[in-house]
Amino acid sequence: MLSRVANSIYWMSRYLERAENTARFINVNLNLTLDMPNNFVDQWAPLVNITGDDALFLELYETPTRENVLQFLTFDLKNPSSIYSCVRSARENARSVREIISSEMWEQVNLFYIMVRNAVQDQSINLNPNKFYGDVKLACHLFGGITEATMSHGEAWHFLQLGELLERADKTSRILDVKYYILLPGELHVGKAVDNIQWSALLKSASALEMYRKHSKQIDPMKVADFLILNREFPRSVLSCLTRANFSLNSISGSSLYAFNSVVERQLGRLVADINYITIDEIIQTGLHKFLETLQIRIDHIDDEIYDTFFALRNADLHQA
Amino acid sequence: MRLDFSNYDTKDFYDELIDKSGMPRSGAKLLIKRIESLEDGEIINFQKAAEALMYEMGITFNVYGSEEGAEKIIPFDIIPRIVEAKDWLTIESGLIQRITALNLFVDDIYHQQKILKNKVIPEDLILSASSFRPECVGLNVPRKIWCHITGTDLVRDKDGQHYVLEDNLRCPSGVSYMLENREILKRVFPRVFSASNVLPVNDYSARLLESLQYLASDNVTSPKVVVLTPGIYNSAYFEHSFLAQQMGVELVEGSDLVVMDGFVHMRTTQGFQRVDVIYRRIDDDFIDPKVFRSDSALGVPGLMEVYRNGRVALANAPGTGIADDKAVYTYLPKIIKYYLGEDMILPNVPTYLCSDEKERAYVLANLDKLVVKATNESGGYGMLVGPHSTKQQQAEFAKLIRQNPRNYIAQPTLSLSRAPVLVEDKFEGRHIDLRPYVLYGKEIYVVPGGLTRVALKKGSLVVNSSQGGGSKDTWVLRESPVENQEDIL
Numbered sequence: 001m002l003s004r005v006a007n008s009i010y011w012m013s014r015y016l017e018r019a020e021n022t023a024r025f026i027n028v029n030l031n032l033t034l035d036m037p038n039n040f041v042d043q044w045a046p047l048v049n050i051t052g053d054d055a056l057f058l059e060l061y062e063t064p065t066r067e068n069v070l071q072f073l074t075f076d077l078k079n080p081s082s083i084y085s086c087v088r089s090a091r092e093n094a095r096s097v098r099e100i101i102s103s104e105m106w107e108q109v110n111l112f113y114i115m116v117r118n119a120v121q122d123q124s125i126n127l128n129p130n131k132f133y134g135d136v137k138l139a140c141h142l143f144g145g146i147t148e149a150t151m152s153h154g155e156a157w158h159f160l161q162l163g164e165l166l167e168r169a170d171k172t173s174r175i176l177d178v179k180y181y182i183l184l185p186g187e188l189h190v191g192k193a194v195d196n197i198q199w200s201a202l203l204k205s206a207s208a209l210e211m212y213r214k215h216s217k218q219i220d221p222m223k224v225a226d227f228l229i230l231n232r233e234f235p236r237s238v239l240s241c242l243t244r245a246n247f248s249l250n251s252i253s254g255s256s257l258y259a260f261n262s263v264v265e266r267q268l269g270r271l272v273a274d275i276n277y278i279t280i281d282e283i284i285q286t287g288l289h290k291f292l293e294t295l296q297i298r299i300d301h302i303d304d305e306i307y308d309t310f311f312a313l314r315n316a317d318l319h320q321a
Numbered sequence: 322m323r324l325d326f327s328n329y330d331t332k333d334f335y336d337e338l339i340d341k342s343g344m345p346r347s348g349a350k351l352l353i354k355r356i357e358s359l360e361d362g363e364i365i366n367f368q369k370a371a372e373a374l375m376y377e378m379g380i381t382f383n384v385y386g387s388e389e390g391a392e393k394i395i396p397f398d399i400i401p402r403i404v405e406a407k408d409w410l411t412i413e414s415g416l417i418q419r420i421t422a423l424n425l426f427v428d429d430i431y432h433q434q435k436i437l438k439n440k441v442i443p444e445d446l447i448l449s450a451s452s453f454r455p456e457c458v459g460l461n462v463p464r465k466i467w468c469h470i471t472g473t474d475l476v477r478d479k480d481g482q483h484y485v486l487e488d489n490l491r492c493p494s495g496v497s498y499m500l501e502n503r504e505i506l507k508r509v510f511p512r513v514f515s516a517s518n519v520l521p522v523n524d525y526s527a528r529l530l531e532s533l534q535y536l537a538s539d540n541v542t543s544p545k546v547v548v549l550t551p552g553i554y555n556s557a558y559f560e561h562s563f564l565a566q567q568m569g570v571e572l573v574e575g576s577d578l579v580v581m582d583g584f585v586h587m588r589t590t591q592g593f594q595r596v597d598v599i600y601r602r603i604d605d606d607f608i609d610p611k612v613f614r615s616d617s618a619l620g621v622p623g624l625m626e627v628y629r630n631g632r633v634a635l636a637n638a639p640g641t642g643i644a645d646d647k648a649v650y651t652y653l654p655k656i657i658k659y660y661l662g663e664d665m666i667l668p669n670v671p672t673y674l675c676s677d678e679k680e681r682a683y684v685l686a687n688l689d690k691l692v693v694k695a696t697n698e699s700g701g702y703g704m705l706v707g708p709h710s711t712k713q714q715q716a717e718f719a720k721l722i723r724q725n726p727r728n729y730i731a732q733p734t735l736s737l738s739r740a741p742v743l744v745e746d747k748f749e750g751r752h753i754d755l756r757p758y759v760l761y762g763k764e765i766y767v768v769p770g771g772l773t774r775v776a777l778k779k780g781s782l783v784v785n786s787s788q789g790g791g792s793k794d795t796w797v798l799r800e801s802p803v804e805n806q807e808d809i810l
Contacts, residue, residue, distance in 0.1 A: 002587060096553050159590075
């Protein structure tokens with residue numbers, strides 16, 4: 001398929017996944033503040049930390065108040081990762097590949113965009129923010145379902161998967177990183193009393209609370225980290241996302257399992273192998289924050305390499321092909 | 322309140338559905354009866370549902386000059402326009418005659434120029450046209466076809482006669498609306514539709530693909546066809562992606578294509594892939610910065626050289642704009658006579674050439690009555706509608722004409738035919754035109770239908786979507802419908 005088209009599909013799904021993640025952790029935080037004492041301060045700044053856009057936020061706003069953070073993460077077009085920006089970019093990308101995706105998928109992205117654009121104009125979001133963020137999540141899930149049901153699982157679909165799964169792995173690791181740091185500054189003490197409400201909120205931010213409960217009954221920080229990074233079955237865990245991303249990458253390049261034809265396949269395959277065989281004890285020993293930071297950097301490199309391999313075809317490559 | 326046609330006034334115009342006495346024309350009887358039998362307000366609900374559907378499906382166009390992201394749906398009217406079988410036969414044969422002659426004309430102009438040497442058309446008129454492309458002289462286009470896709474604009478005057486208003490041999494748009502409008506109308510009026518015996522339009526994409534594949538050179542077994550678009554900000558982008566999707570071919574932008582080793586290739590995730598036929602929806606000026614406008618970022622450098630060498634086909638061929646020139650248009654009867662030895666079937670609108678001294682004097686004296694058009698513009702731009710203009714506008718045009726007479730023509734203000742449209746909660750007549758689409762492949766095929774454009778503003782004669790026009794579905798009837806079909810409804 002056309003390189004430009006593959007690029008647009010990859011980014012369309014990355015943007016939608018990003019919008020969904022943002023909506024989810026905002027919603028969780030809105031609920032959390034209801035359960036917290038009034039003097040519960042500083043609960044909004046970490047949301048900006050999760051997105052990694054702290055510098056831009058400080059440029060545009062002075063303090064991380066509820067209003068500022070919500071505006072920045074939801075509607076601000078100066079923030080390329082705000083929900084509105086993401087949905088708009090997803091739609092622009094979808095428009096440029098309308099002939100590749102199914103009409104149902106395009107219609108869903110278009111409706112989603114119209115919904116968010118209307119929300120920018122009317123004030124209903126202030127009265128009922130939960131509904132708005134719930135609608136955003138739902139619109140993304142609907143898109144996922146429509147995609148699953150209407151698009152052939154060919155090359156285009158694998159690019160779509162790749163975008164979605166890399167974005168999701170990155171976001172899960174960021175949510176864990178930021179919240180873990182706030183809830184357990186310093187050393188990890190096994191058996192220390194934990195704040196059930198806040199830990200539950202962390203799991204909810206990754207849509208993981210219910211699945212975690214089935215897996216281990218008690219909330220235990222180490223098990224939470226284990227679940228979000230290394231669980232093989234939970235679809236938002238880092239390992240699960242990267243394993244499936246690797247499968248899609250293999251399908252795109254036509255390599256057999258465990259083989260590779262390009263730098264990017266080696267990078268991603270190696271990352272999957274590392275996470276596949278590491279234990280949570282080892283991760284905690286090297287330091288969770290350090291581990292997650294390295295993980296995010298490696299995912300970034302993979303993203304760059306995907307661009308070089310598939311999207312930025314140069315004339316010289318003809319002679320190698 | 323039930324909507325009916327009892328108070329519908331055709332005024333002094335030819336109405337496509339209702340005759341002078343207020344009765345439905347024979348082809349429209351079933352439709353009018355059905356509309357009048359609908360429940361209260363049902364037609365209004367149909368209209369709203371259709372508009373919502375178009376918005377959700379993103380059947381939108383971008384308005385040039387407005388802010389980024391300003392998209393609109395082309396206003397759409399729910400009541401179809403009906404063309405009866407006998408009228409259609411004349412239109413069809415007239416268009417085939419016209420396209421055949423124009424294609425020979427373009428081929429001649431870029432080769433021997435016999436028609437100029439025989440002084441049928443003044444040489445100067447052609448060579449001075451900005452749409453004449455010296456770069457195309459000597460081009461041997463595949464299968465000798467220059468104009469593969471045409472969208473001719475027809476209008477009907479008070480007397481019921483159809484006239485050709487312009488030929489549009491460059492990149493005519495709107496065919497996607499013809500197809501989408503039909504899909505919507507089939508859902509709204511299924512039974513009237515089937516009882517009226519309407520000719521189908523939905524094989525257009527398949528025929529378009531066939532015509533395009535026909536252009537590939539004989540030694541290519543399965544030709545790679547692509548649609549070339551300027552990108553998502555172009556006003557017709559929806560149509561480009563729609564046609565690519567319907568044909569199942571790649572939609573490419575200029576930057577997706579590259580000329581290498583004497584062929585055109587596209588950049589894919591698996592490396593470079595050869596392209597054989599390009600349905601380009603980019604104007605001549607922009608397709609190859611090495612040959613035409615060097616500042617174009619939309620085109621493909623080197624494309625024309627590959628084309629000249631017969632290693633890629635372009636549809637439409639560059640250079641066809643010369644046949645769109647409104648001064649050349651006035652010579653059409655002579656062109657048809659010269660190449661085919663026939664009389665013109667579909668007449669032109671009487672036209673005054675401002676380059677002619679006598680005609681110019683007449684035009685300047687009658688600016689308040691005439692429609693003045695720039696010879697090389699389309700889309701309703703660069704135009705003066707005399708009776709609807711101010712003294713100041715007329716003075717501006719008088720100045721423009723004197724400065725560059727070659728650049729202007731004038732035509733009497735036709736009283737375009739009308740058709741009923743739904744205006745809030747009643748029916749009112751609005752002026753319309755008709756753009757049928759013609760494909761020139763192995764043979765010439767006129768799609769039985771077309772885009773009916775409506776000037777939605779009361780009294781307006783300008784139907785272009787960029788100027789507040791809308792569209793209607795166009796039903797071409799197979800034969801006169803049988804009387805007494807109430808039971809079908």
